[in-house]
Amino acid sequence: MAEADVLARLVGFGRELRRLGLPVGTGRILTFCRAAAVLAPLDPASLYWAGRASLISRPEDVEVYDRAFERWFAAAGPGEGAGLVVPGSPPPDGDGVREEPPEVEVEVGGRAAAWRPAEEGAEPEGEASVRLVASAAEVLRTKSFEALTEEERARTAWLIRDLELRLPERRTRRLRPDPRSGRFDVRRTLRRAVRTHGEPFHRAWRSRGSRTRPLVLVLDVSGSMAPYSRALLQFAFAAMAAGRKVEAFCFGTRLTRVTRTLRTRDPDRALREVGRLVEDWEGGTRIGESLRALLDGWSQRAALRGAVVVLCSDGLERGDPELLRRQMERLHRLAHRVVWVNPLKGSPRYEPLARGMAAALPSVDVFLPGHNLASLEELAGVLAG
Amino acid sequence: MEELQEALRREHYLADRGLATAIFLAVSLDKPLLLEGEAGVGKTEVAKVLASLLGRRLIRLQCYEGIDASQALYEWNYSRQLIAARAMEAERAEAHVEDLFGPEFLLERPLLAAIRAGAGAVLLVDELDRADDEFEAFLLEILSEFAVTIPEIGPVVAPEPPAVVVTSNRTRELHDALKRRCLYHWIDHPSLEREVEIIELRAPGVSRTLAREVARAVARLREMDVAKRPGVAETIDWANALAFLGVEHLDGEVAAATLGAVLKDHEDQELARARLGELIEEAGAGEDG
Numbered sequence: 001m002a003e004a005d006v007l008a009r010l011v012g013f014g015r016e017l018r019r020l021g022l023p024v025g026t027g028r029i030l031t032f033c034r035a036a037a038v039l040a041p042l043d044p045a046s047l048y049w050a051g052r053a054s055l056i057s058r059p060e061d062v063e064v065y066d067r068a069f070e071r072w073f074a075a076a077g078p079g080e081g082a083g084l085v086v087p088g089s090p091p092p093d094g095d096g097v098r099e100e101p102p103e104v105e106v107e108v109g110g111r112a113a114a115w116r117p118a119e120e121g122a123e124p125e126g127e128a129s130v131r132l133v134a135s136a137a138e139v140l141r142t143k144s145f146e147a148l149t150e151e152e153r154a155r156t157a158w159l160i161r162d163l164e165l166r167l168p169e170r171r172t173r174r175l176r177p178d179p180r181s182g183r184f185d186v187r188r189t190l191r192r193a194v195r196t197h198g199e200p201f202h203r204a205w206r207s208r209g210s211r212t213r214p215l216v217l218v219l220d221v222s223g224s225m226a227p228y229s230r231a232l233l234q235f236a237f238a239a240m241a242a243g244r245k246v247e248a249f250c251f252g253t254r255l256t257r258v259t260r261t262l263r264t265r266d267p268d269r270a271l272r273e274v275g276r277l278v279e280d281w282e283g284g285t286r287i288g289e290s291l292r293a294l295l296d297g298w299s300q301r302a303a304l305r306g307a308v309v310v311l312c313s314d315g316l317e318r319g320d321p322e323l324l325r326r327q328m329e330r331l332h333r334l335a336h337r338v339v340w341v342n343p344l345k346g347s348p349r350y351e352p353l354a355r356g357m358a359a360a361l362p363s364v365d366v367f368l369p370g371h372n373l374a375s376l377e378e379l380a381g382v383l384a385g
Numbered sequence: 386m387e388e389l390q391e392a393l394r395r396e397h398y399l400a401d402r403g404l405a406t407a408i409f410l411a412v413s414l415d416k417p418l419l420l421e422g423e424a425g426v427g428k429t430e431v432a433k434v435l436a437s438l439l440g441r442r443l444i445r446l447q448c449y450e451g452i453d454a455s456q457a458l459y460e461w462n463y464s465r466q467l468i469a470a471r472a473m474e475a476e477r478a479e480a481h482v483e484d485l486f487g488p489e490f491l492l493e494r495p496l497l498a499a500i501r502a503g504a505g506a507v508l509l510v511d512e513l514d515r516a517d518d519e520f521e522a523f524l525l526e527i528l529s530e531f532a533v534t535i536p537e538i539g540p541v542v543a544p545e546p547p548a549v550v551v552t553s554n555r556t557r558e559l560h561d562a563l564k565r566r567c568l569y570h571w572i573d574h575p576s577l578e579r580e581v582e583i584i585e586l587r588a589p590g591v592s593r594t595l596a597r598e599v600a601r602a603v604a605r606l607r608e609m610d611v612a613k614r615p616g617v618a619e620t621i622d623w624a625n626a627l628a629f630l631g632v633e634h635l636d637g638e639v640a641a642a643t644l645g646a647v648l649k650d651h652e653d654q655e656l657a658r659a660r661l662g663e664l665i666e667e668a669g670a671g672e673d674g
Binding site: 023025027028031034035038039045046049050052053054056057059062172173174175186187190198292295305326330 | 386402403406407409410411413414416419421449450451453455460461463464466467470517519556561564565566567568569570571610612652
């Protein structure tokens with residue numbers, strides 16, 4: 001086979017991976033080609049490992065890589081010297097028809113948009129209407145999400161999104177220049193001393209800085225939480241603006257990460273996407289299992305360590321409460337603070353008797369309701385503290 | 386490739402095909418090798434073995450939170466400079482500022498050492514995920530140029546870049562720019578047979594039977610619902626501990642007493658103790674059959 005053909009196949013494979021959504025840039029493809037050249041004569045195993053080392057850099061991507069490799073170099077017969085053969089047919093453009101996920105409605109868009117111009121348009125009409133809006137907002141603040149009409153729900157959505165969240169800070173180990181006080185900075189002092197003929201007149205100091213803690217939101221979207229989960233998702237969207245290290249997860253029977261989906265500018269689209277992503281929308285609840293998935297799979301990467309973790313769930317666990325208790329203990333040891341938001345707590349008669357809730361409660365630092373706007377504001381306040 | 390695997394084995398390191406390929410490519414293409422994997426799968430060991438294999442000096446930079454350029458690259462020995470300056474003054478000698486910034490006042494840190502050593506060194510940047518993002522950006526700069534300019538002395542350039550091994554426990558995701566520059570390999574827990582081989586290689590005092598039992602028991606432990614899955618290092622420790630006690634066969638009593646060598650989490654230990662019988666039975670089962 002001509003050399004140019006081999007090169008084209010190698011580059012084509014890199015581009016195929018890119019098409020499948022892996023971050024494969026030209027630099028990586030170049031490395032891949034150089035690697036293939038170094039390893040020549042190539043056998044399939046060398047080619048496979050050369051690609052794995054140079055084209056991908058996340059264990060999650062291995063699966064996609066494997067499948068693409070299989071397809072792309074499929075027809076490579078053992079007899080071929082280079083082990084690189086044009087596959088029998090060009091790879092199909094997709095894996096058949098993508099299964100369309102069940103339509104889930106996370107409605108905010110149309111109605112919210114209809115309400116917004118009204119608010120803006122109300123302005124020139126004088127103070128009266130402003131007051132009207134304000135008092136309406138006041139009613140909305142204390143009305144349970146469950147009891148909201150569709151229109152009110154849309155309005156609340158806007159109010160939640162406008163909530164401003166601040167995250168708590170922690171002291172870092174790294175020292176930064178500090179004009180006032182702290183530890184003596186010999187390096188900078190002596191640098192300054194050069195200007196004054198070696199006499200250290202101007203002393204420099206440095207001290208430890210601070211950095212915002214990560215925030216992890218874990219939202220229950222099971223059936224029993226349906227009246228609240230939309231509002232909580234709005235809250236999660238607002239929280240995304242609070243810092244770089246914010247992660248959001250949804251769970252019913254299994255855990256889904258929704259951080260990336262929520263990190264867009266268009267909230268309506270983000271929420272629709274989340275609806276599509278979360279497969280078990282409004283199904284049962286397995287809090288313990290989901291937490292374990294979070295702790296096993298994400299404790300390292302989502303930086304649960306030292307984080308503020310907010311769990312939103314009614315605690316009606318279908319699984320084993322003992323499992324939930326153990327996972328909550330793990331979480332509590334790892335996180336800086338565990339906040340449990342339970343909409344049922346909004347009812348004055350509520351007592352945390354559900355087995356799941358009772359099991360989890362000892363590991364919870366702050367237990368809040370989250371059934372209306374006022375309580376979400378309270379939550380925002382707790383997070384900053 | 387087989388040759389490299391064989392050479393690594395002589396250095397008491399068992400690498401599978403993928404890791405061997407990655408190491409080979411890193412050395413031939415002069416690219417840093419980024420190794421990720423759970424704790425205790427032998428990431429750091431790769432650098433050590435590579436250094437002794439190539440007959441190079443190993444320069445290790447252990448990362449930690451708050452590490453900065455003065456701890457990684459170089460720093461002036463200020464106290465010595467001060468004393469020298471005072472001494473010059475006292476002797477009324479012709480004082481030249483340049484004299485104060487000579488090589489004898491320079492404290493060499495790992496990165497500068499690696500640049501100076503060039504191809505004569507293997508640079509190990511250990512647990513990069515512990516350092517903060519700013520340091521990662523700084524390291525990226527060094528890794529792409531292998532040159533640094535010290536204002537008072539001038540540029541220091543590596544004639545040929547050293548071999549670089551970067552390890553990460555993945556407590557956070559490293560930046561893409563850095564990953565792009567590196568070759569990547571994810572080290573997984575070894576297969577059962579390989580782990581037996583590793584024990585035999587690294588813990589020569591352990592009998593074959595015991596090695597098998599230990600490897601099987603550890604493999605079973607990893608499948609259990611433990612918070613911290615034991616790594617290869619723990620397996621070797623455990624095998625060594627058992628051999629030291631003069632044990633030939635893994636049984637419930639000894640296993641319970643030495644469990645601390647493999648499981649370092651209280652809850653995990655309790656879980657394993659509760660299912661110890663099952664564990665021992667399975668570990669020994671392969672021998673009879």
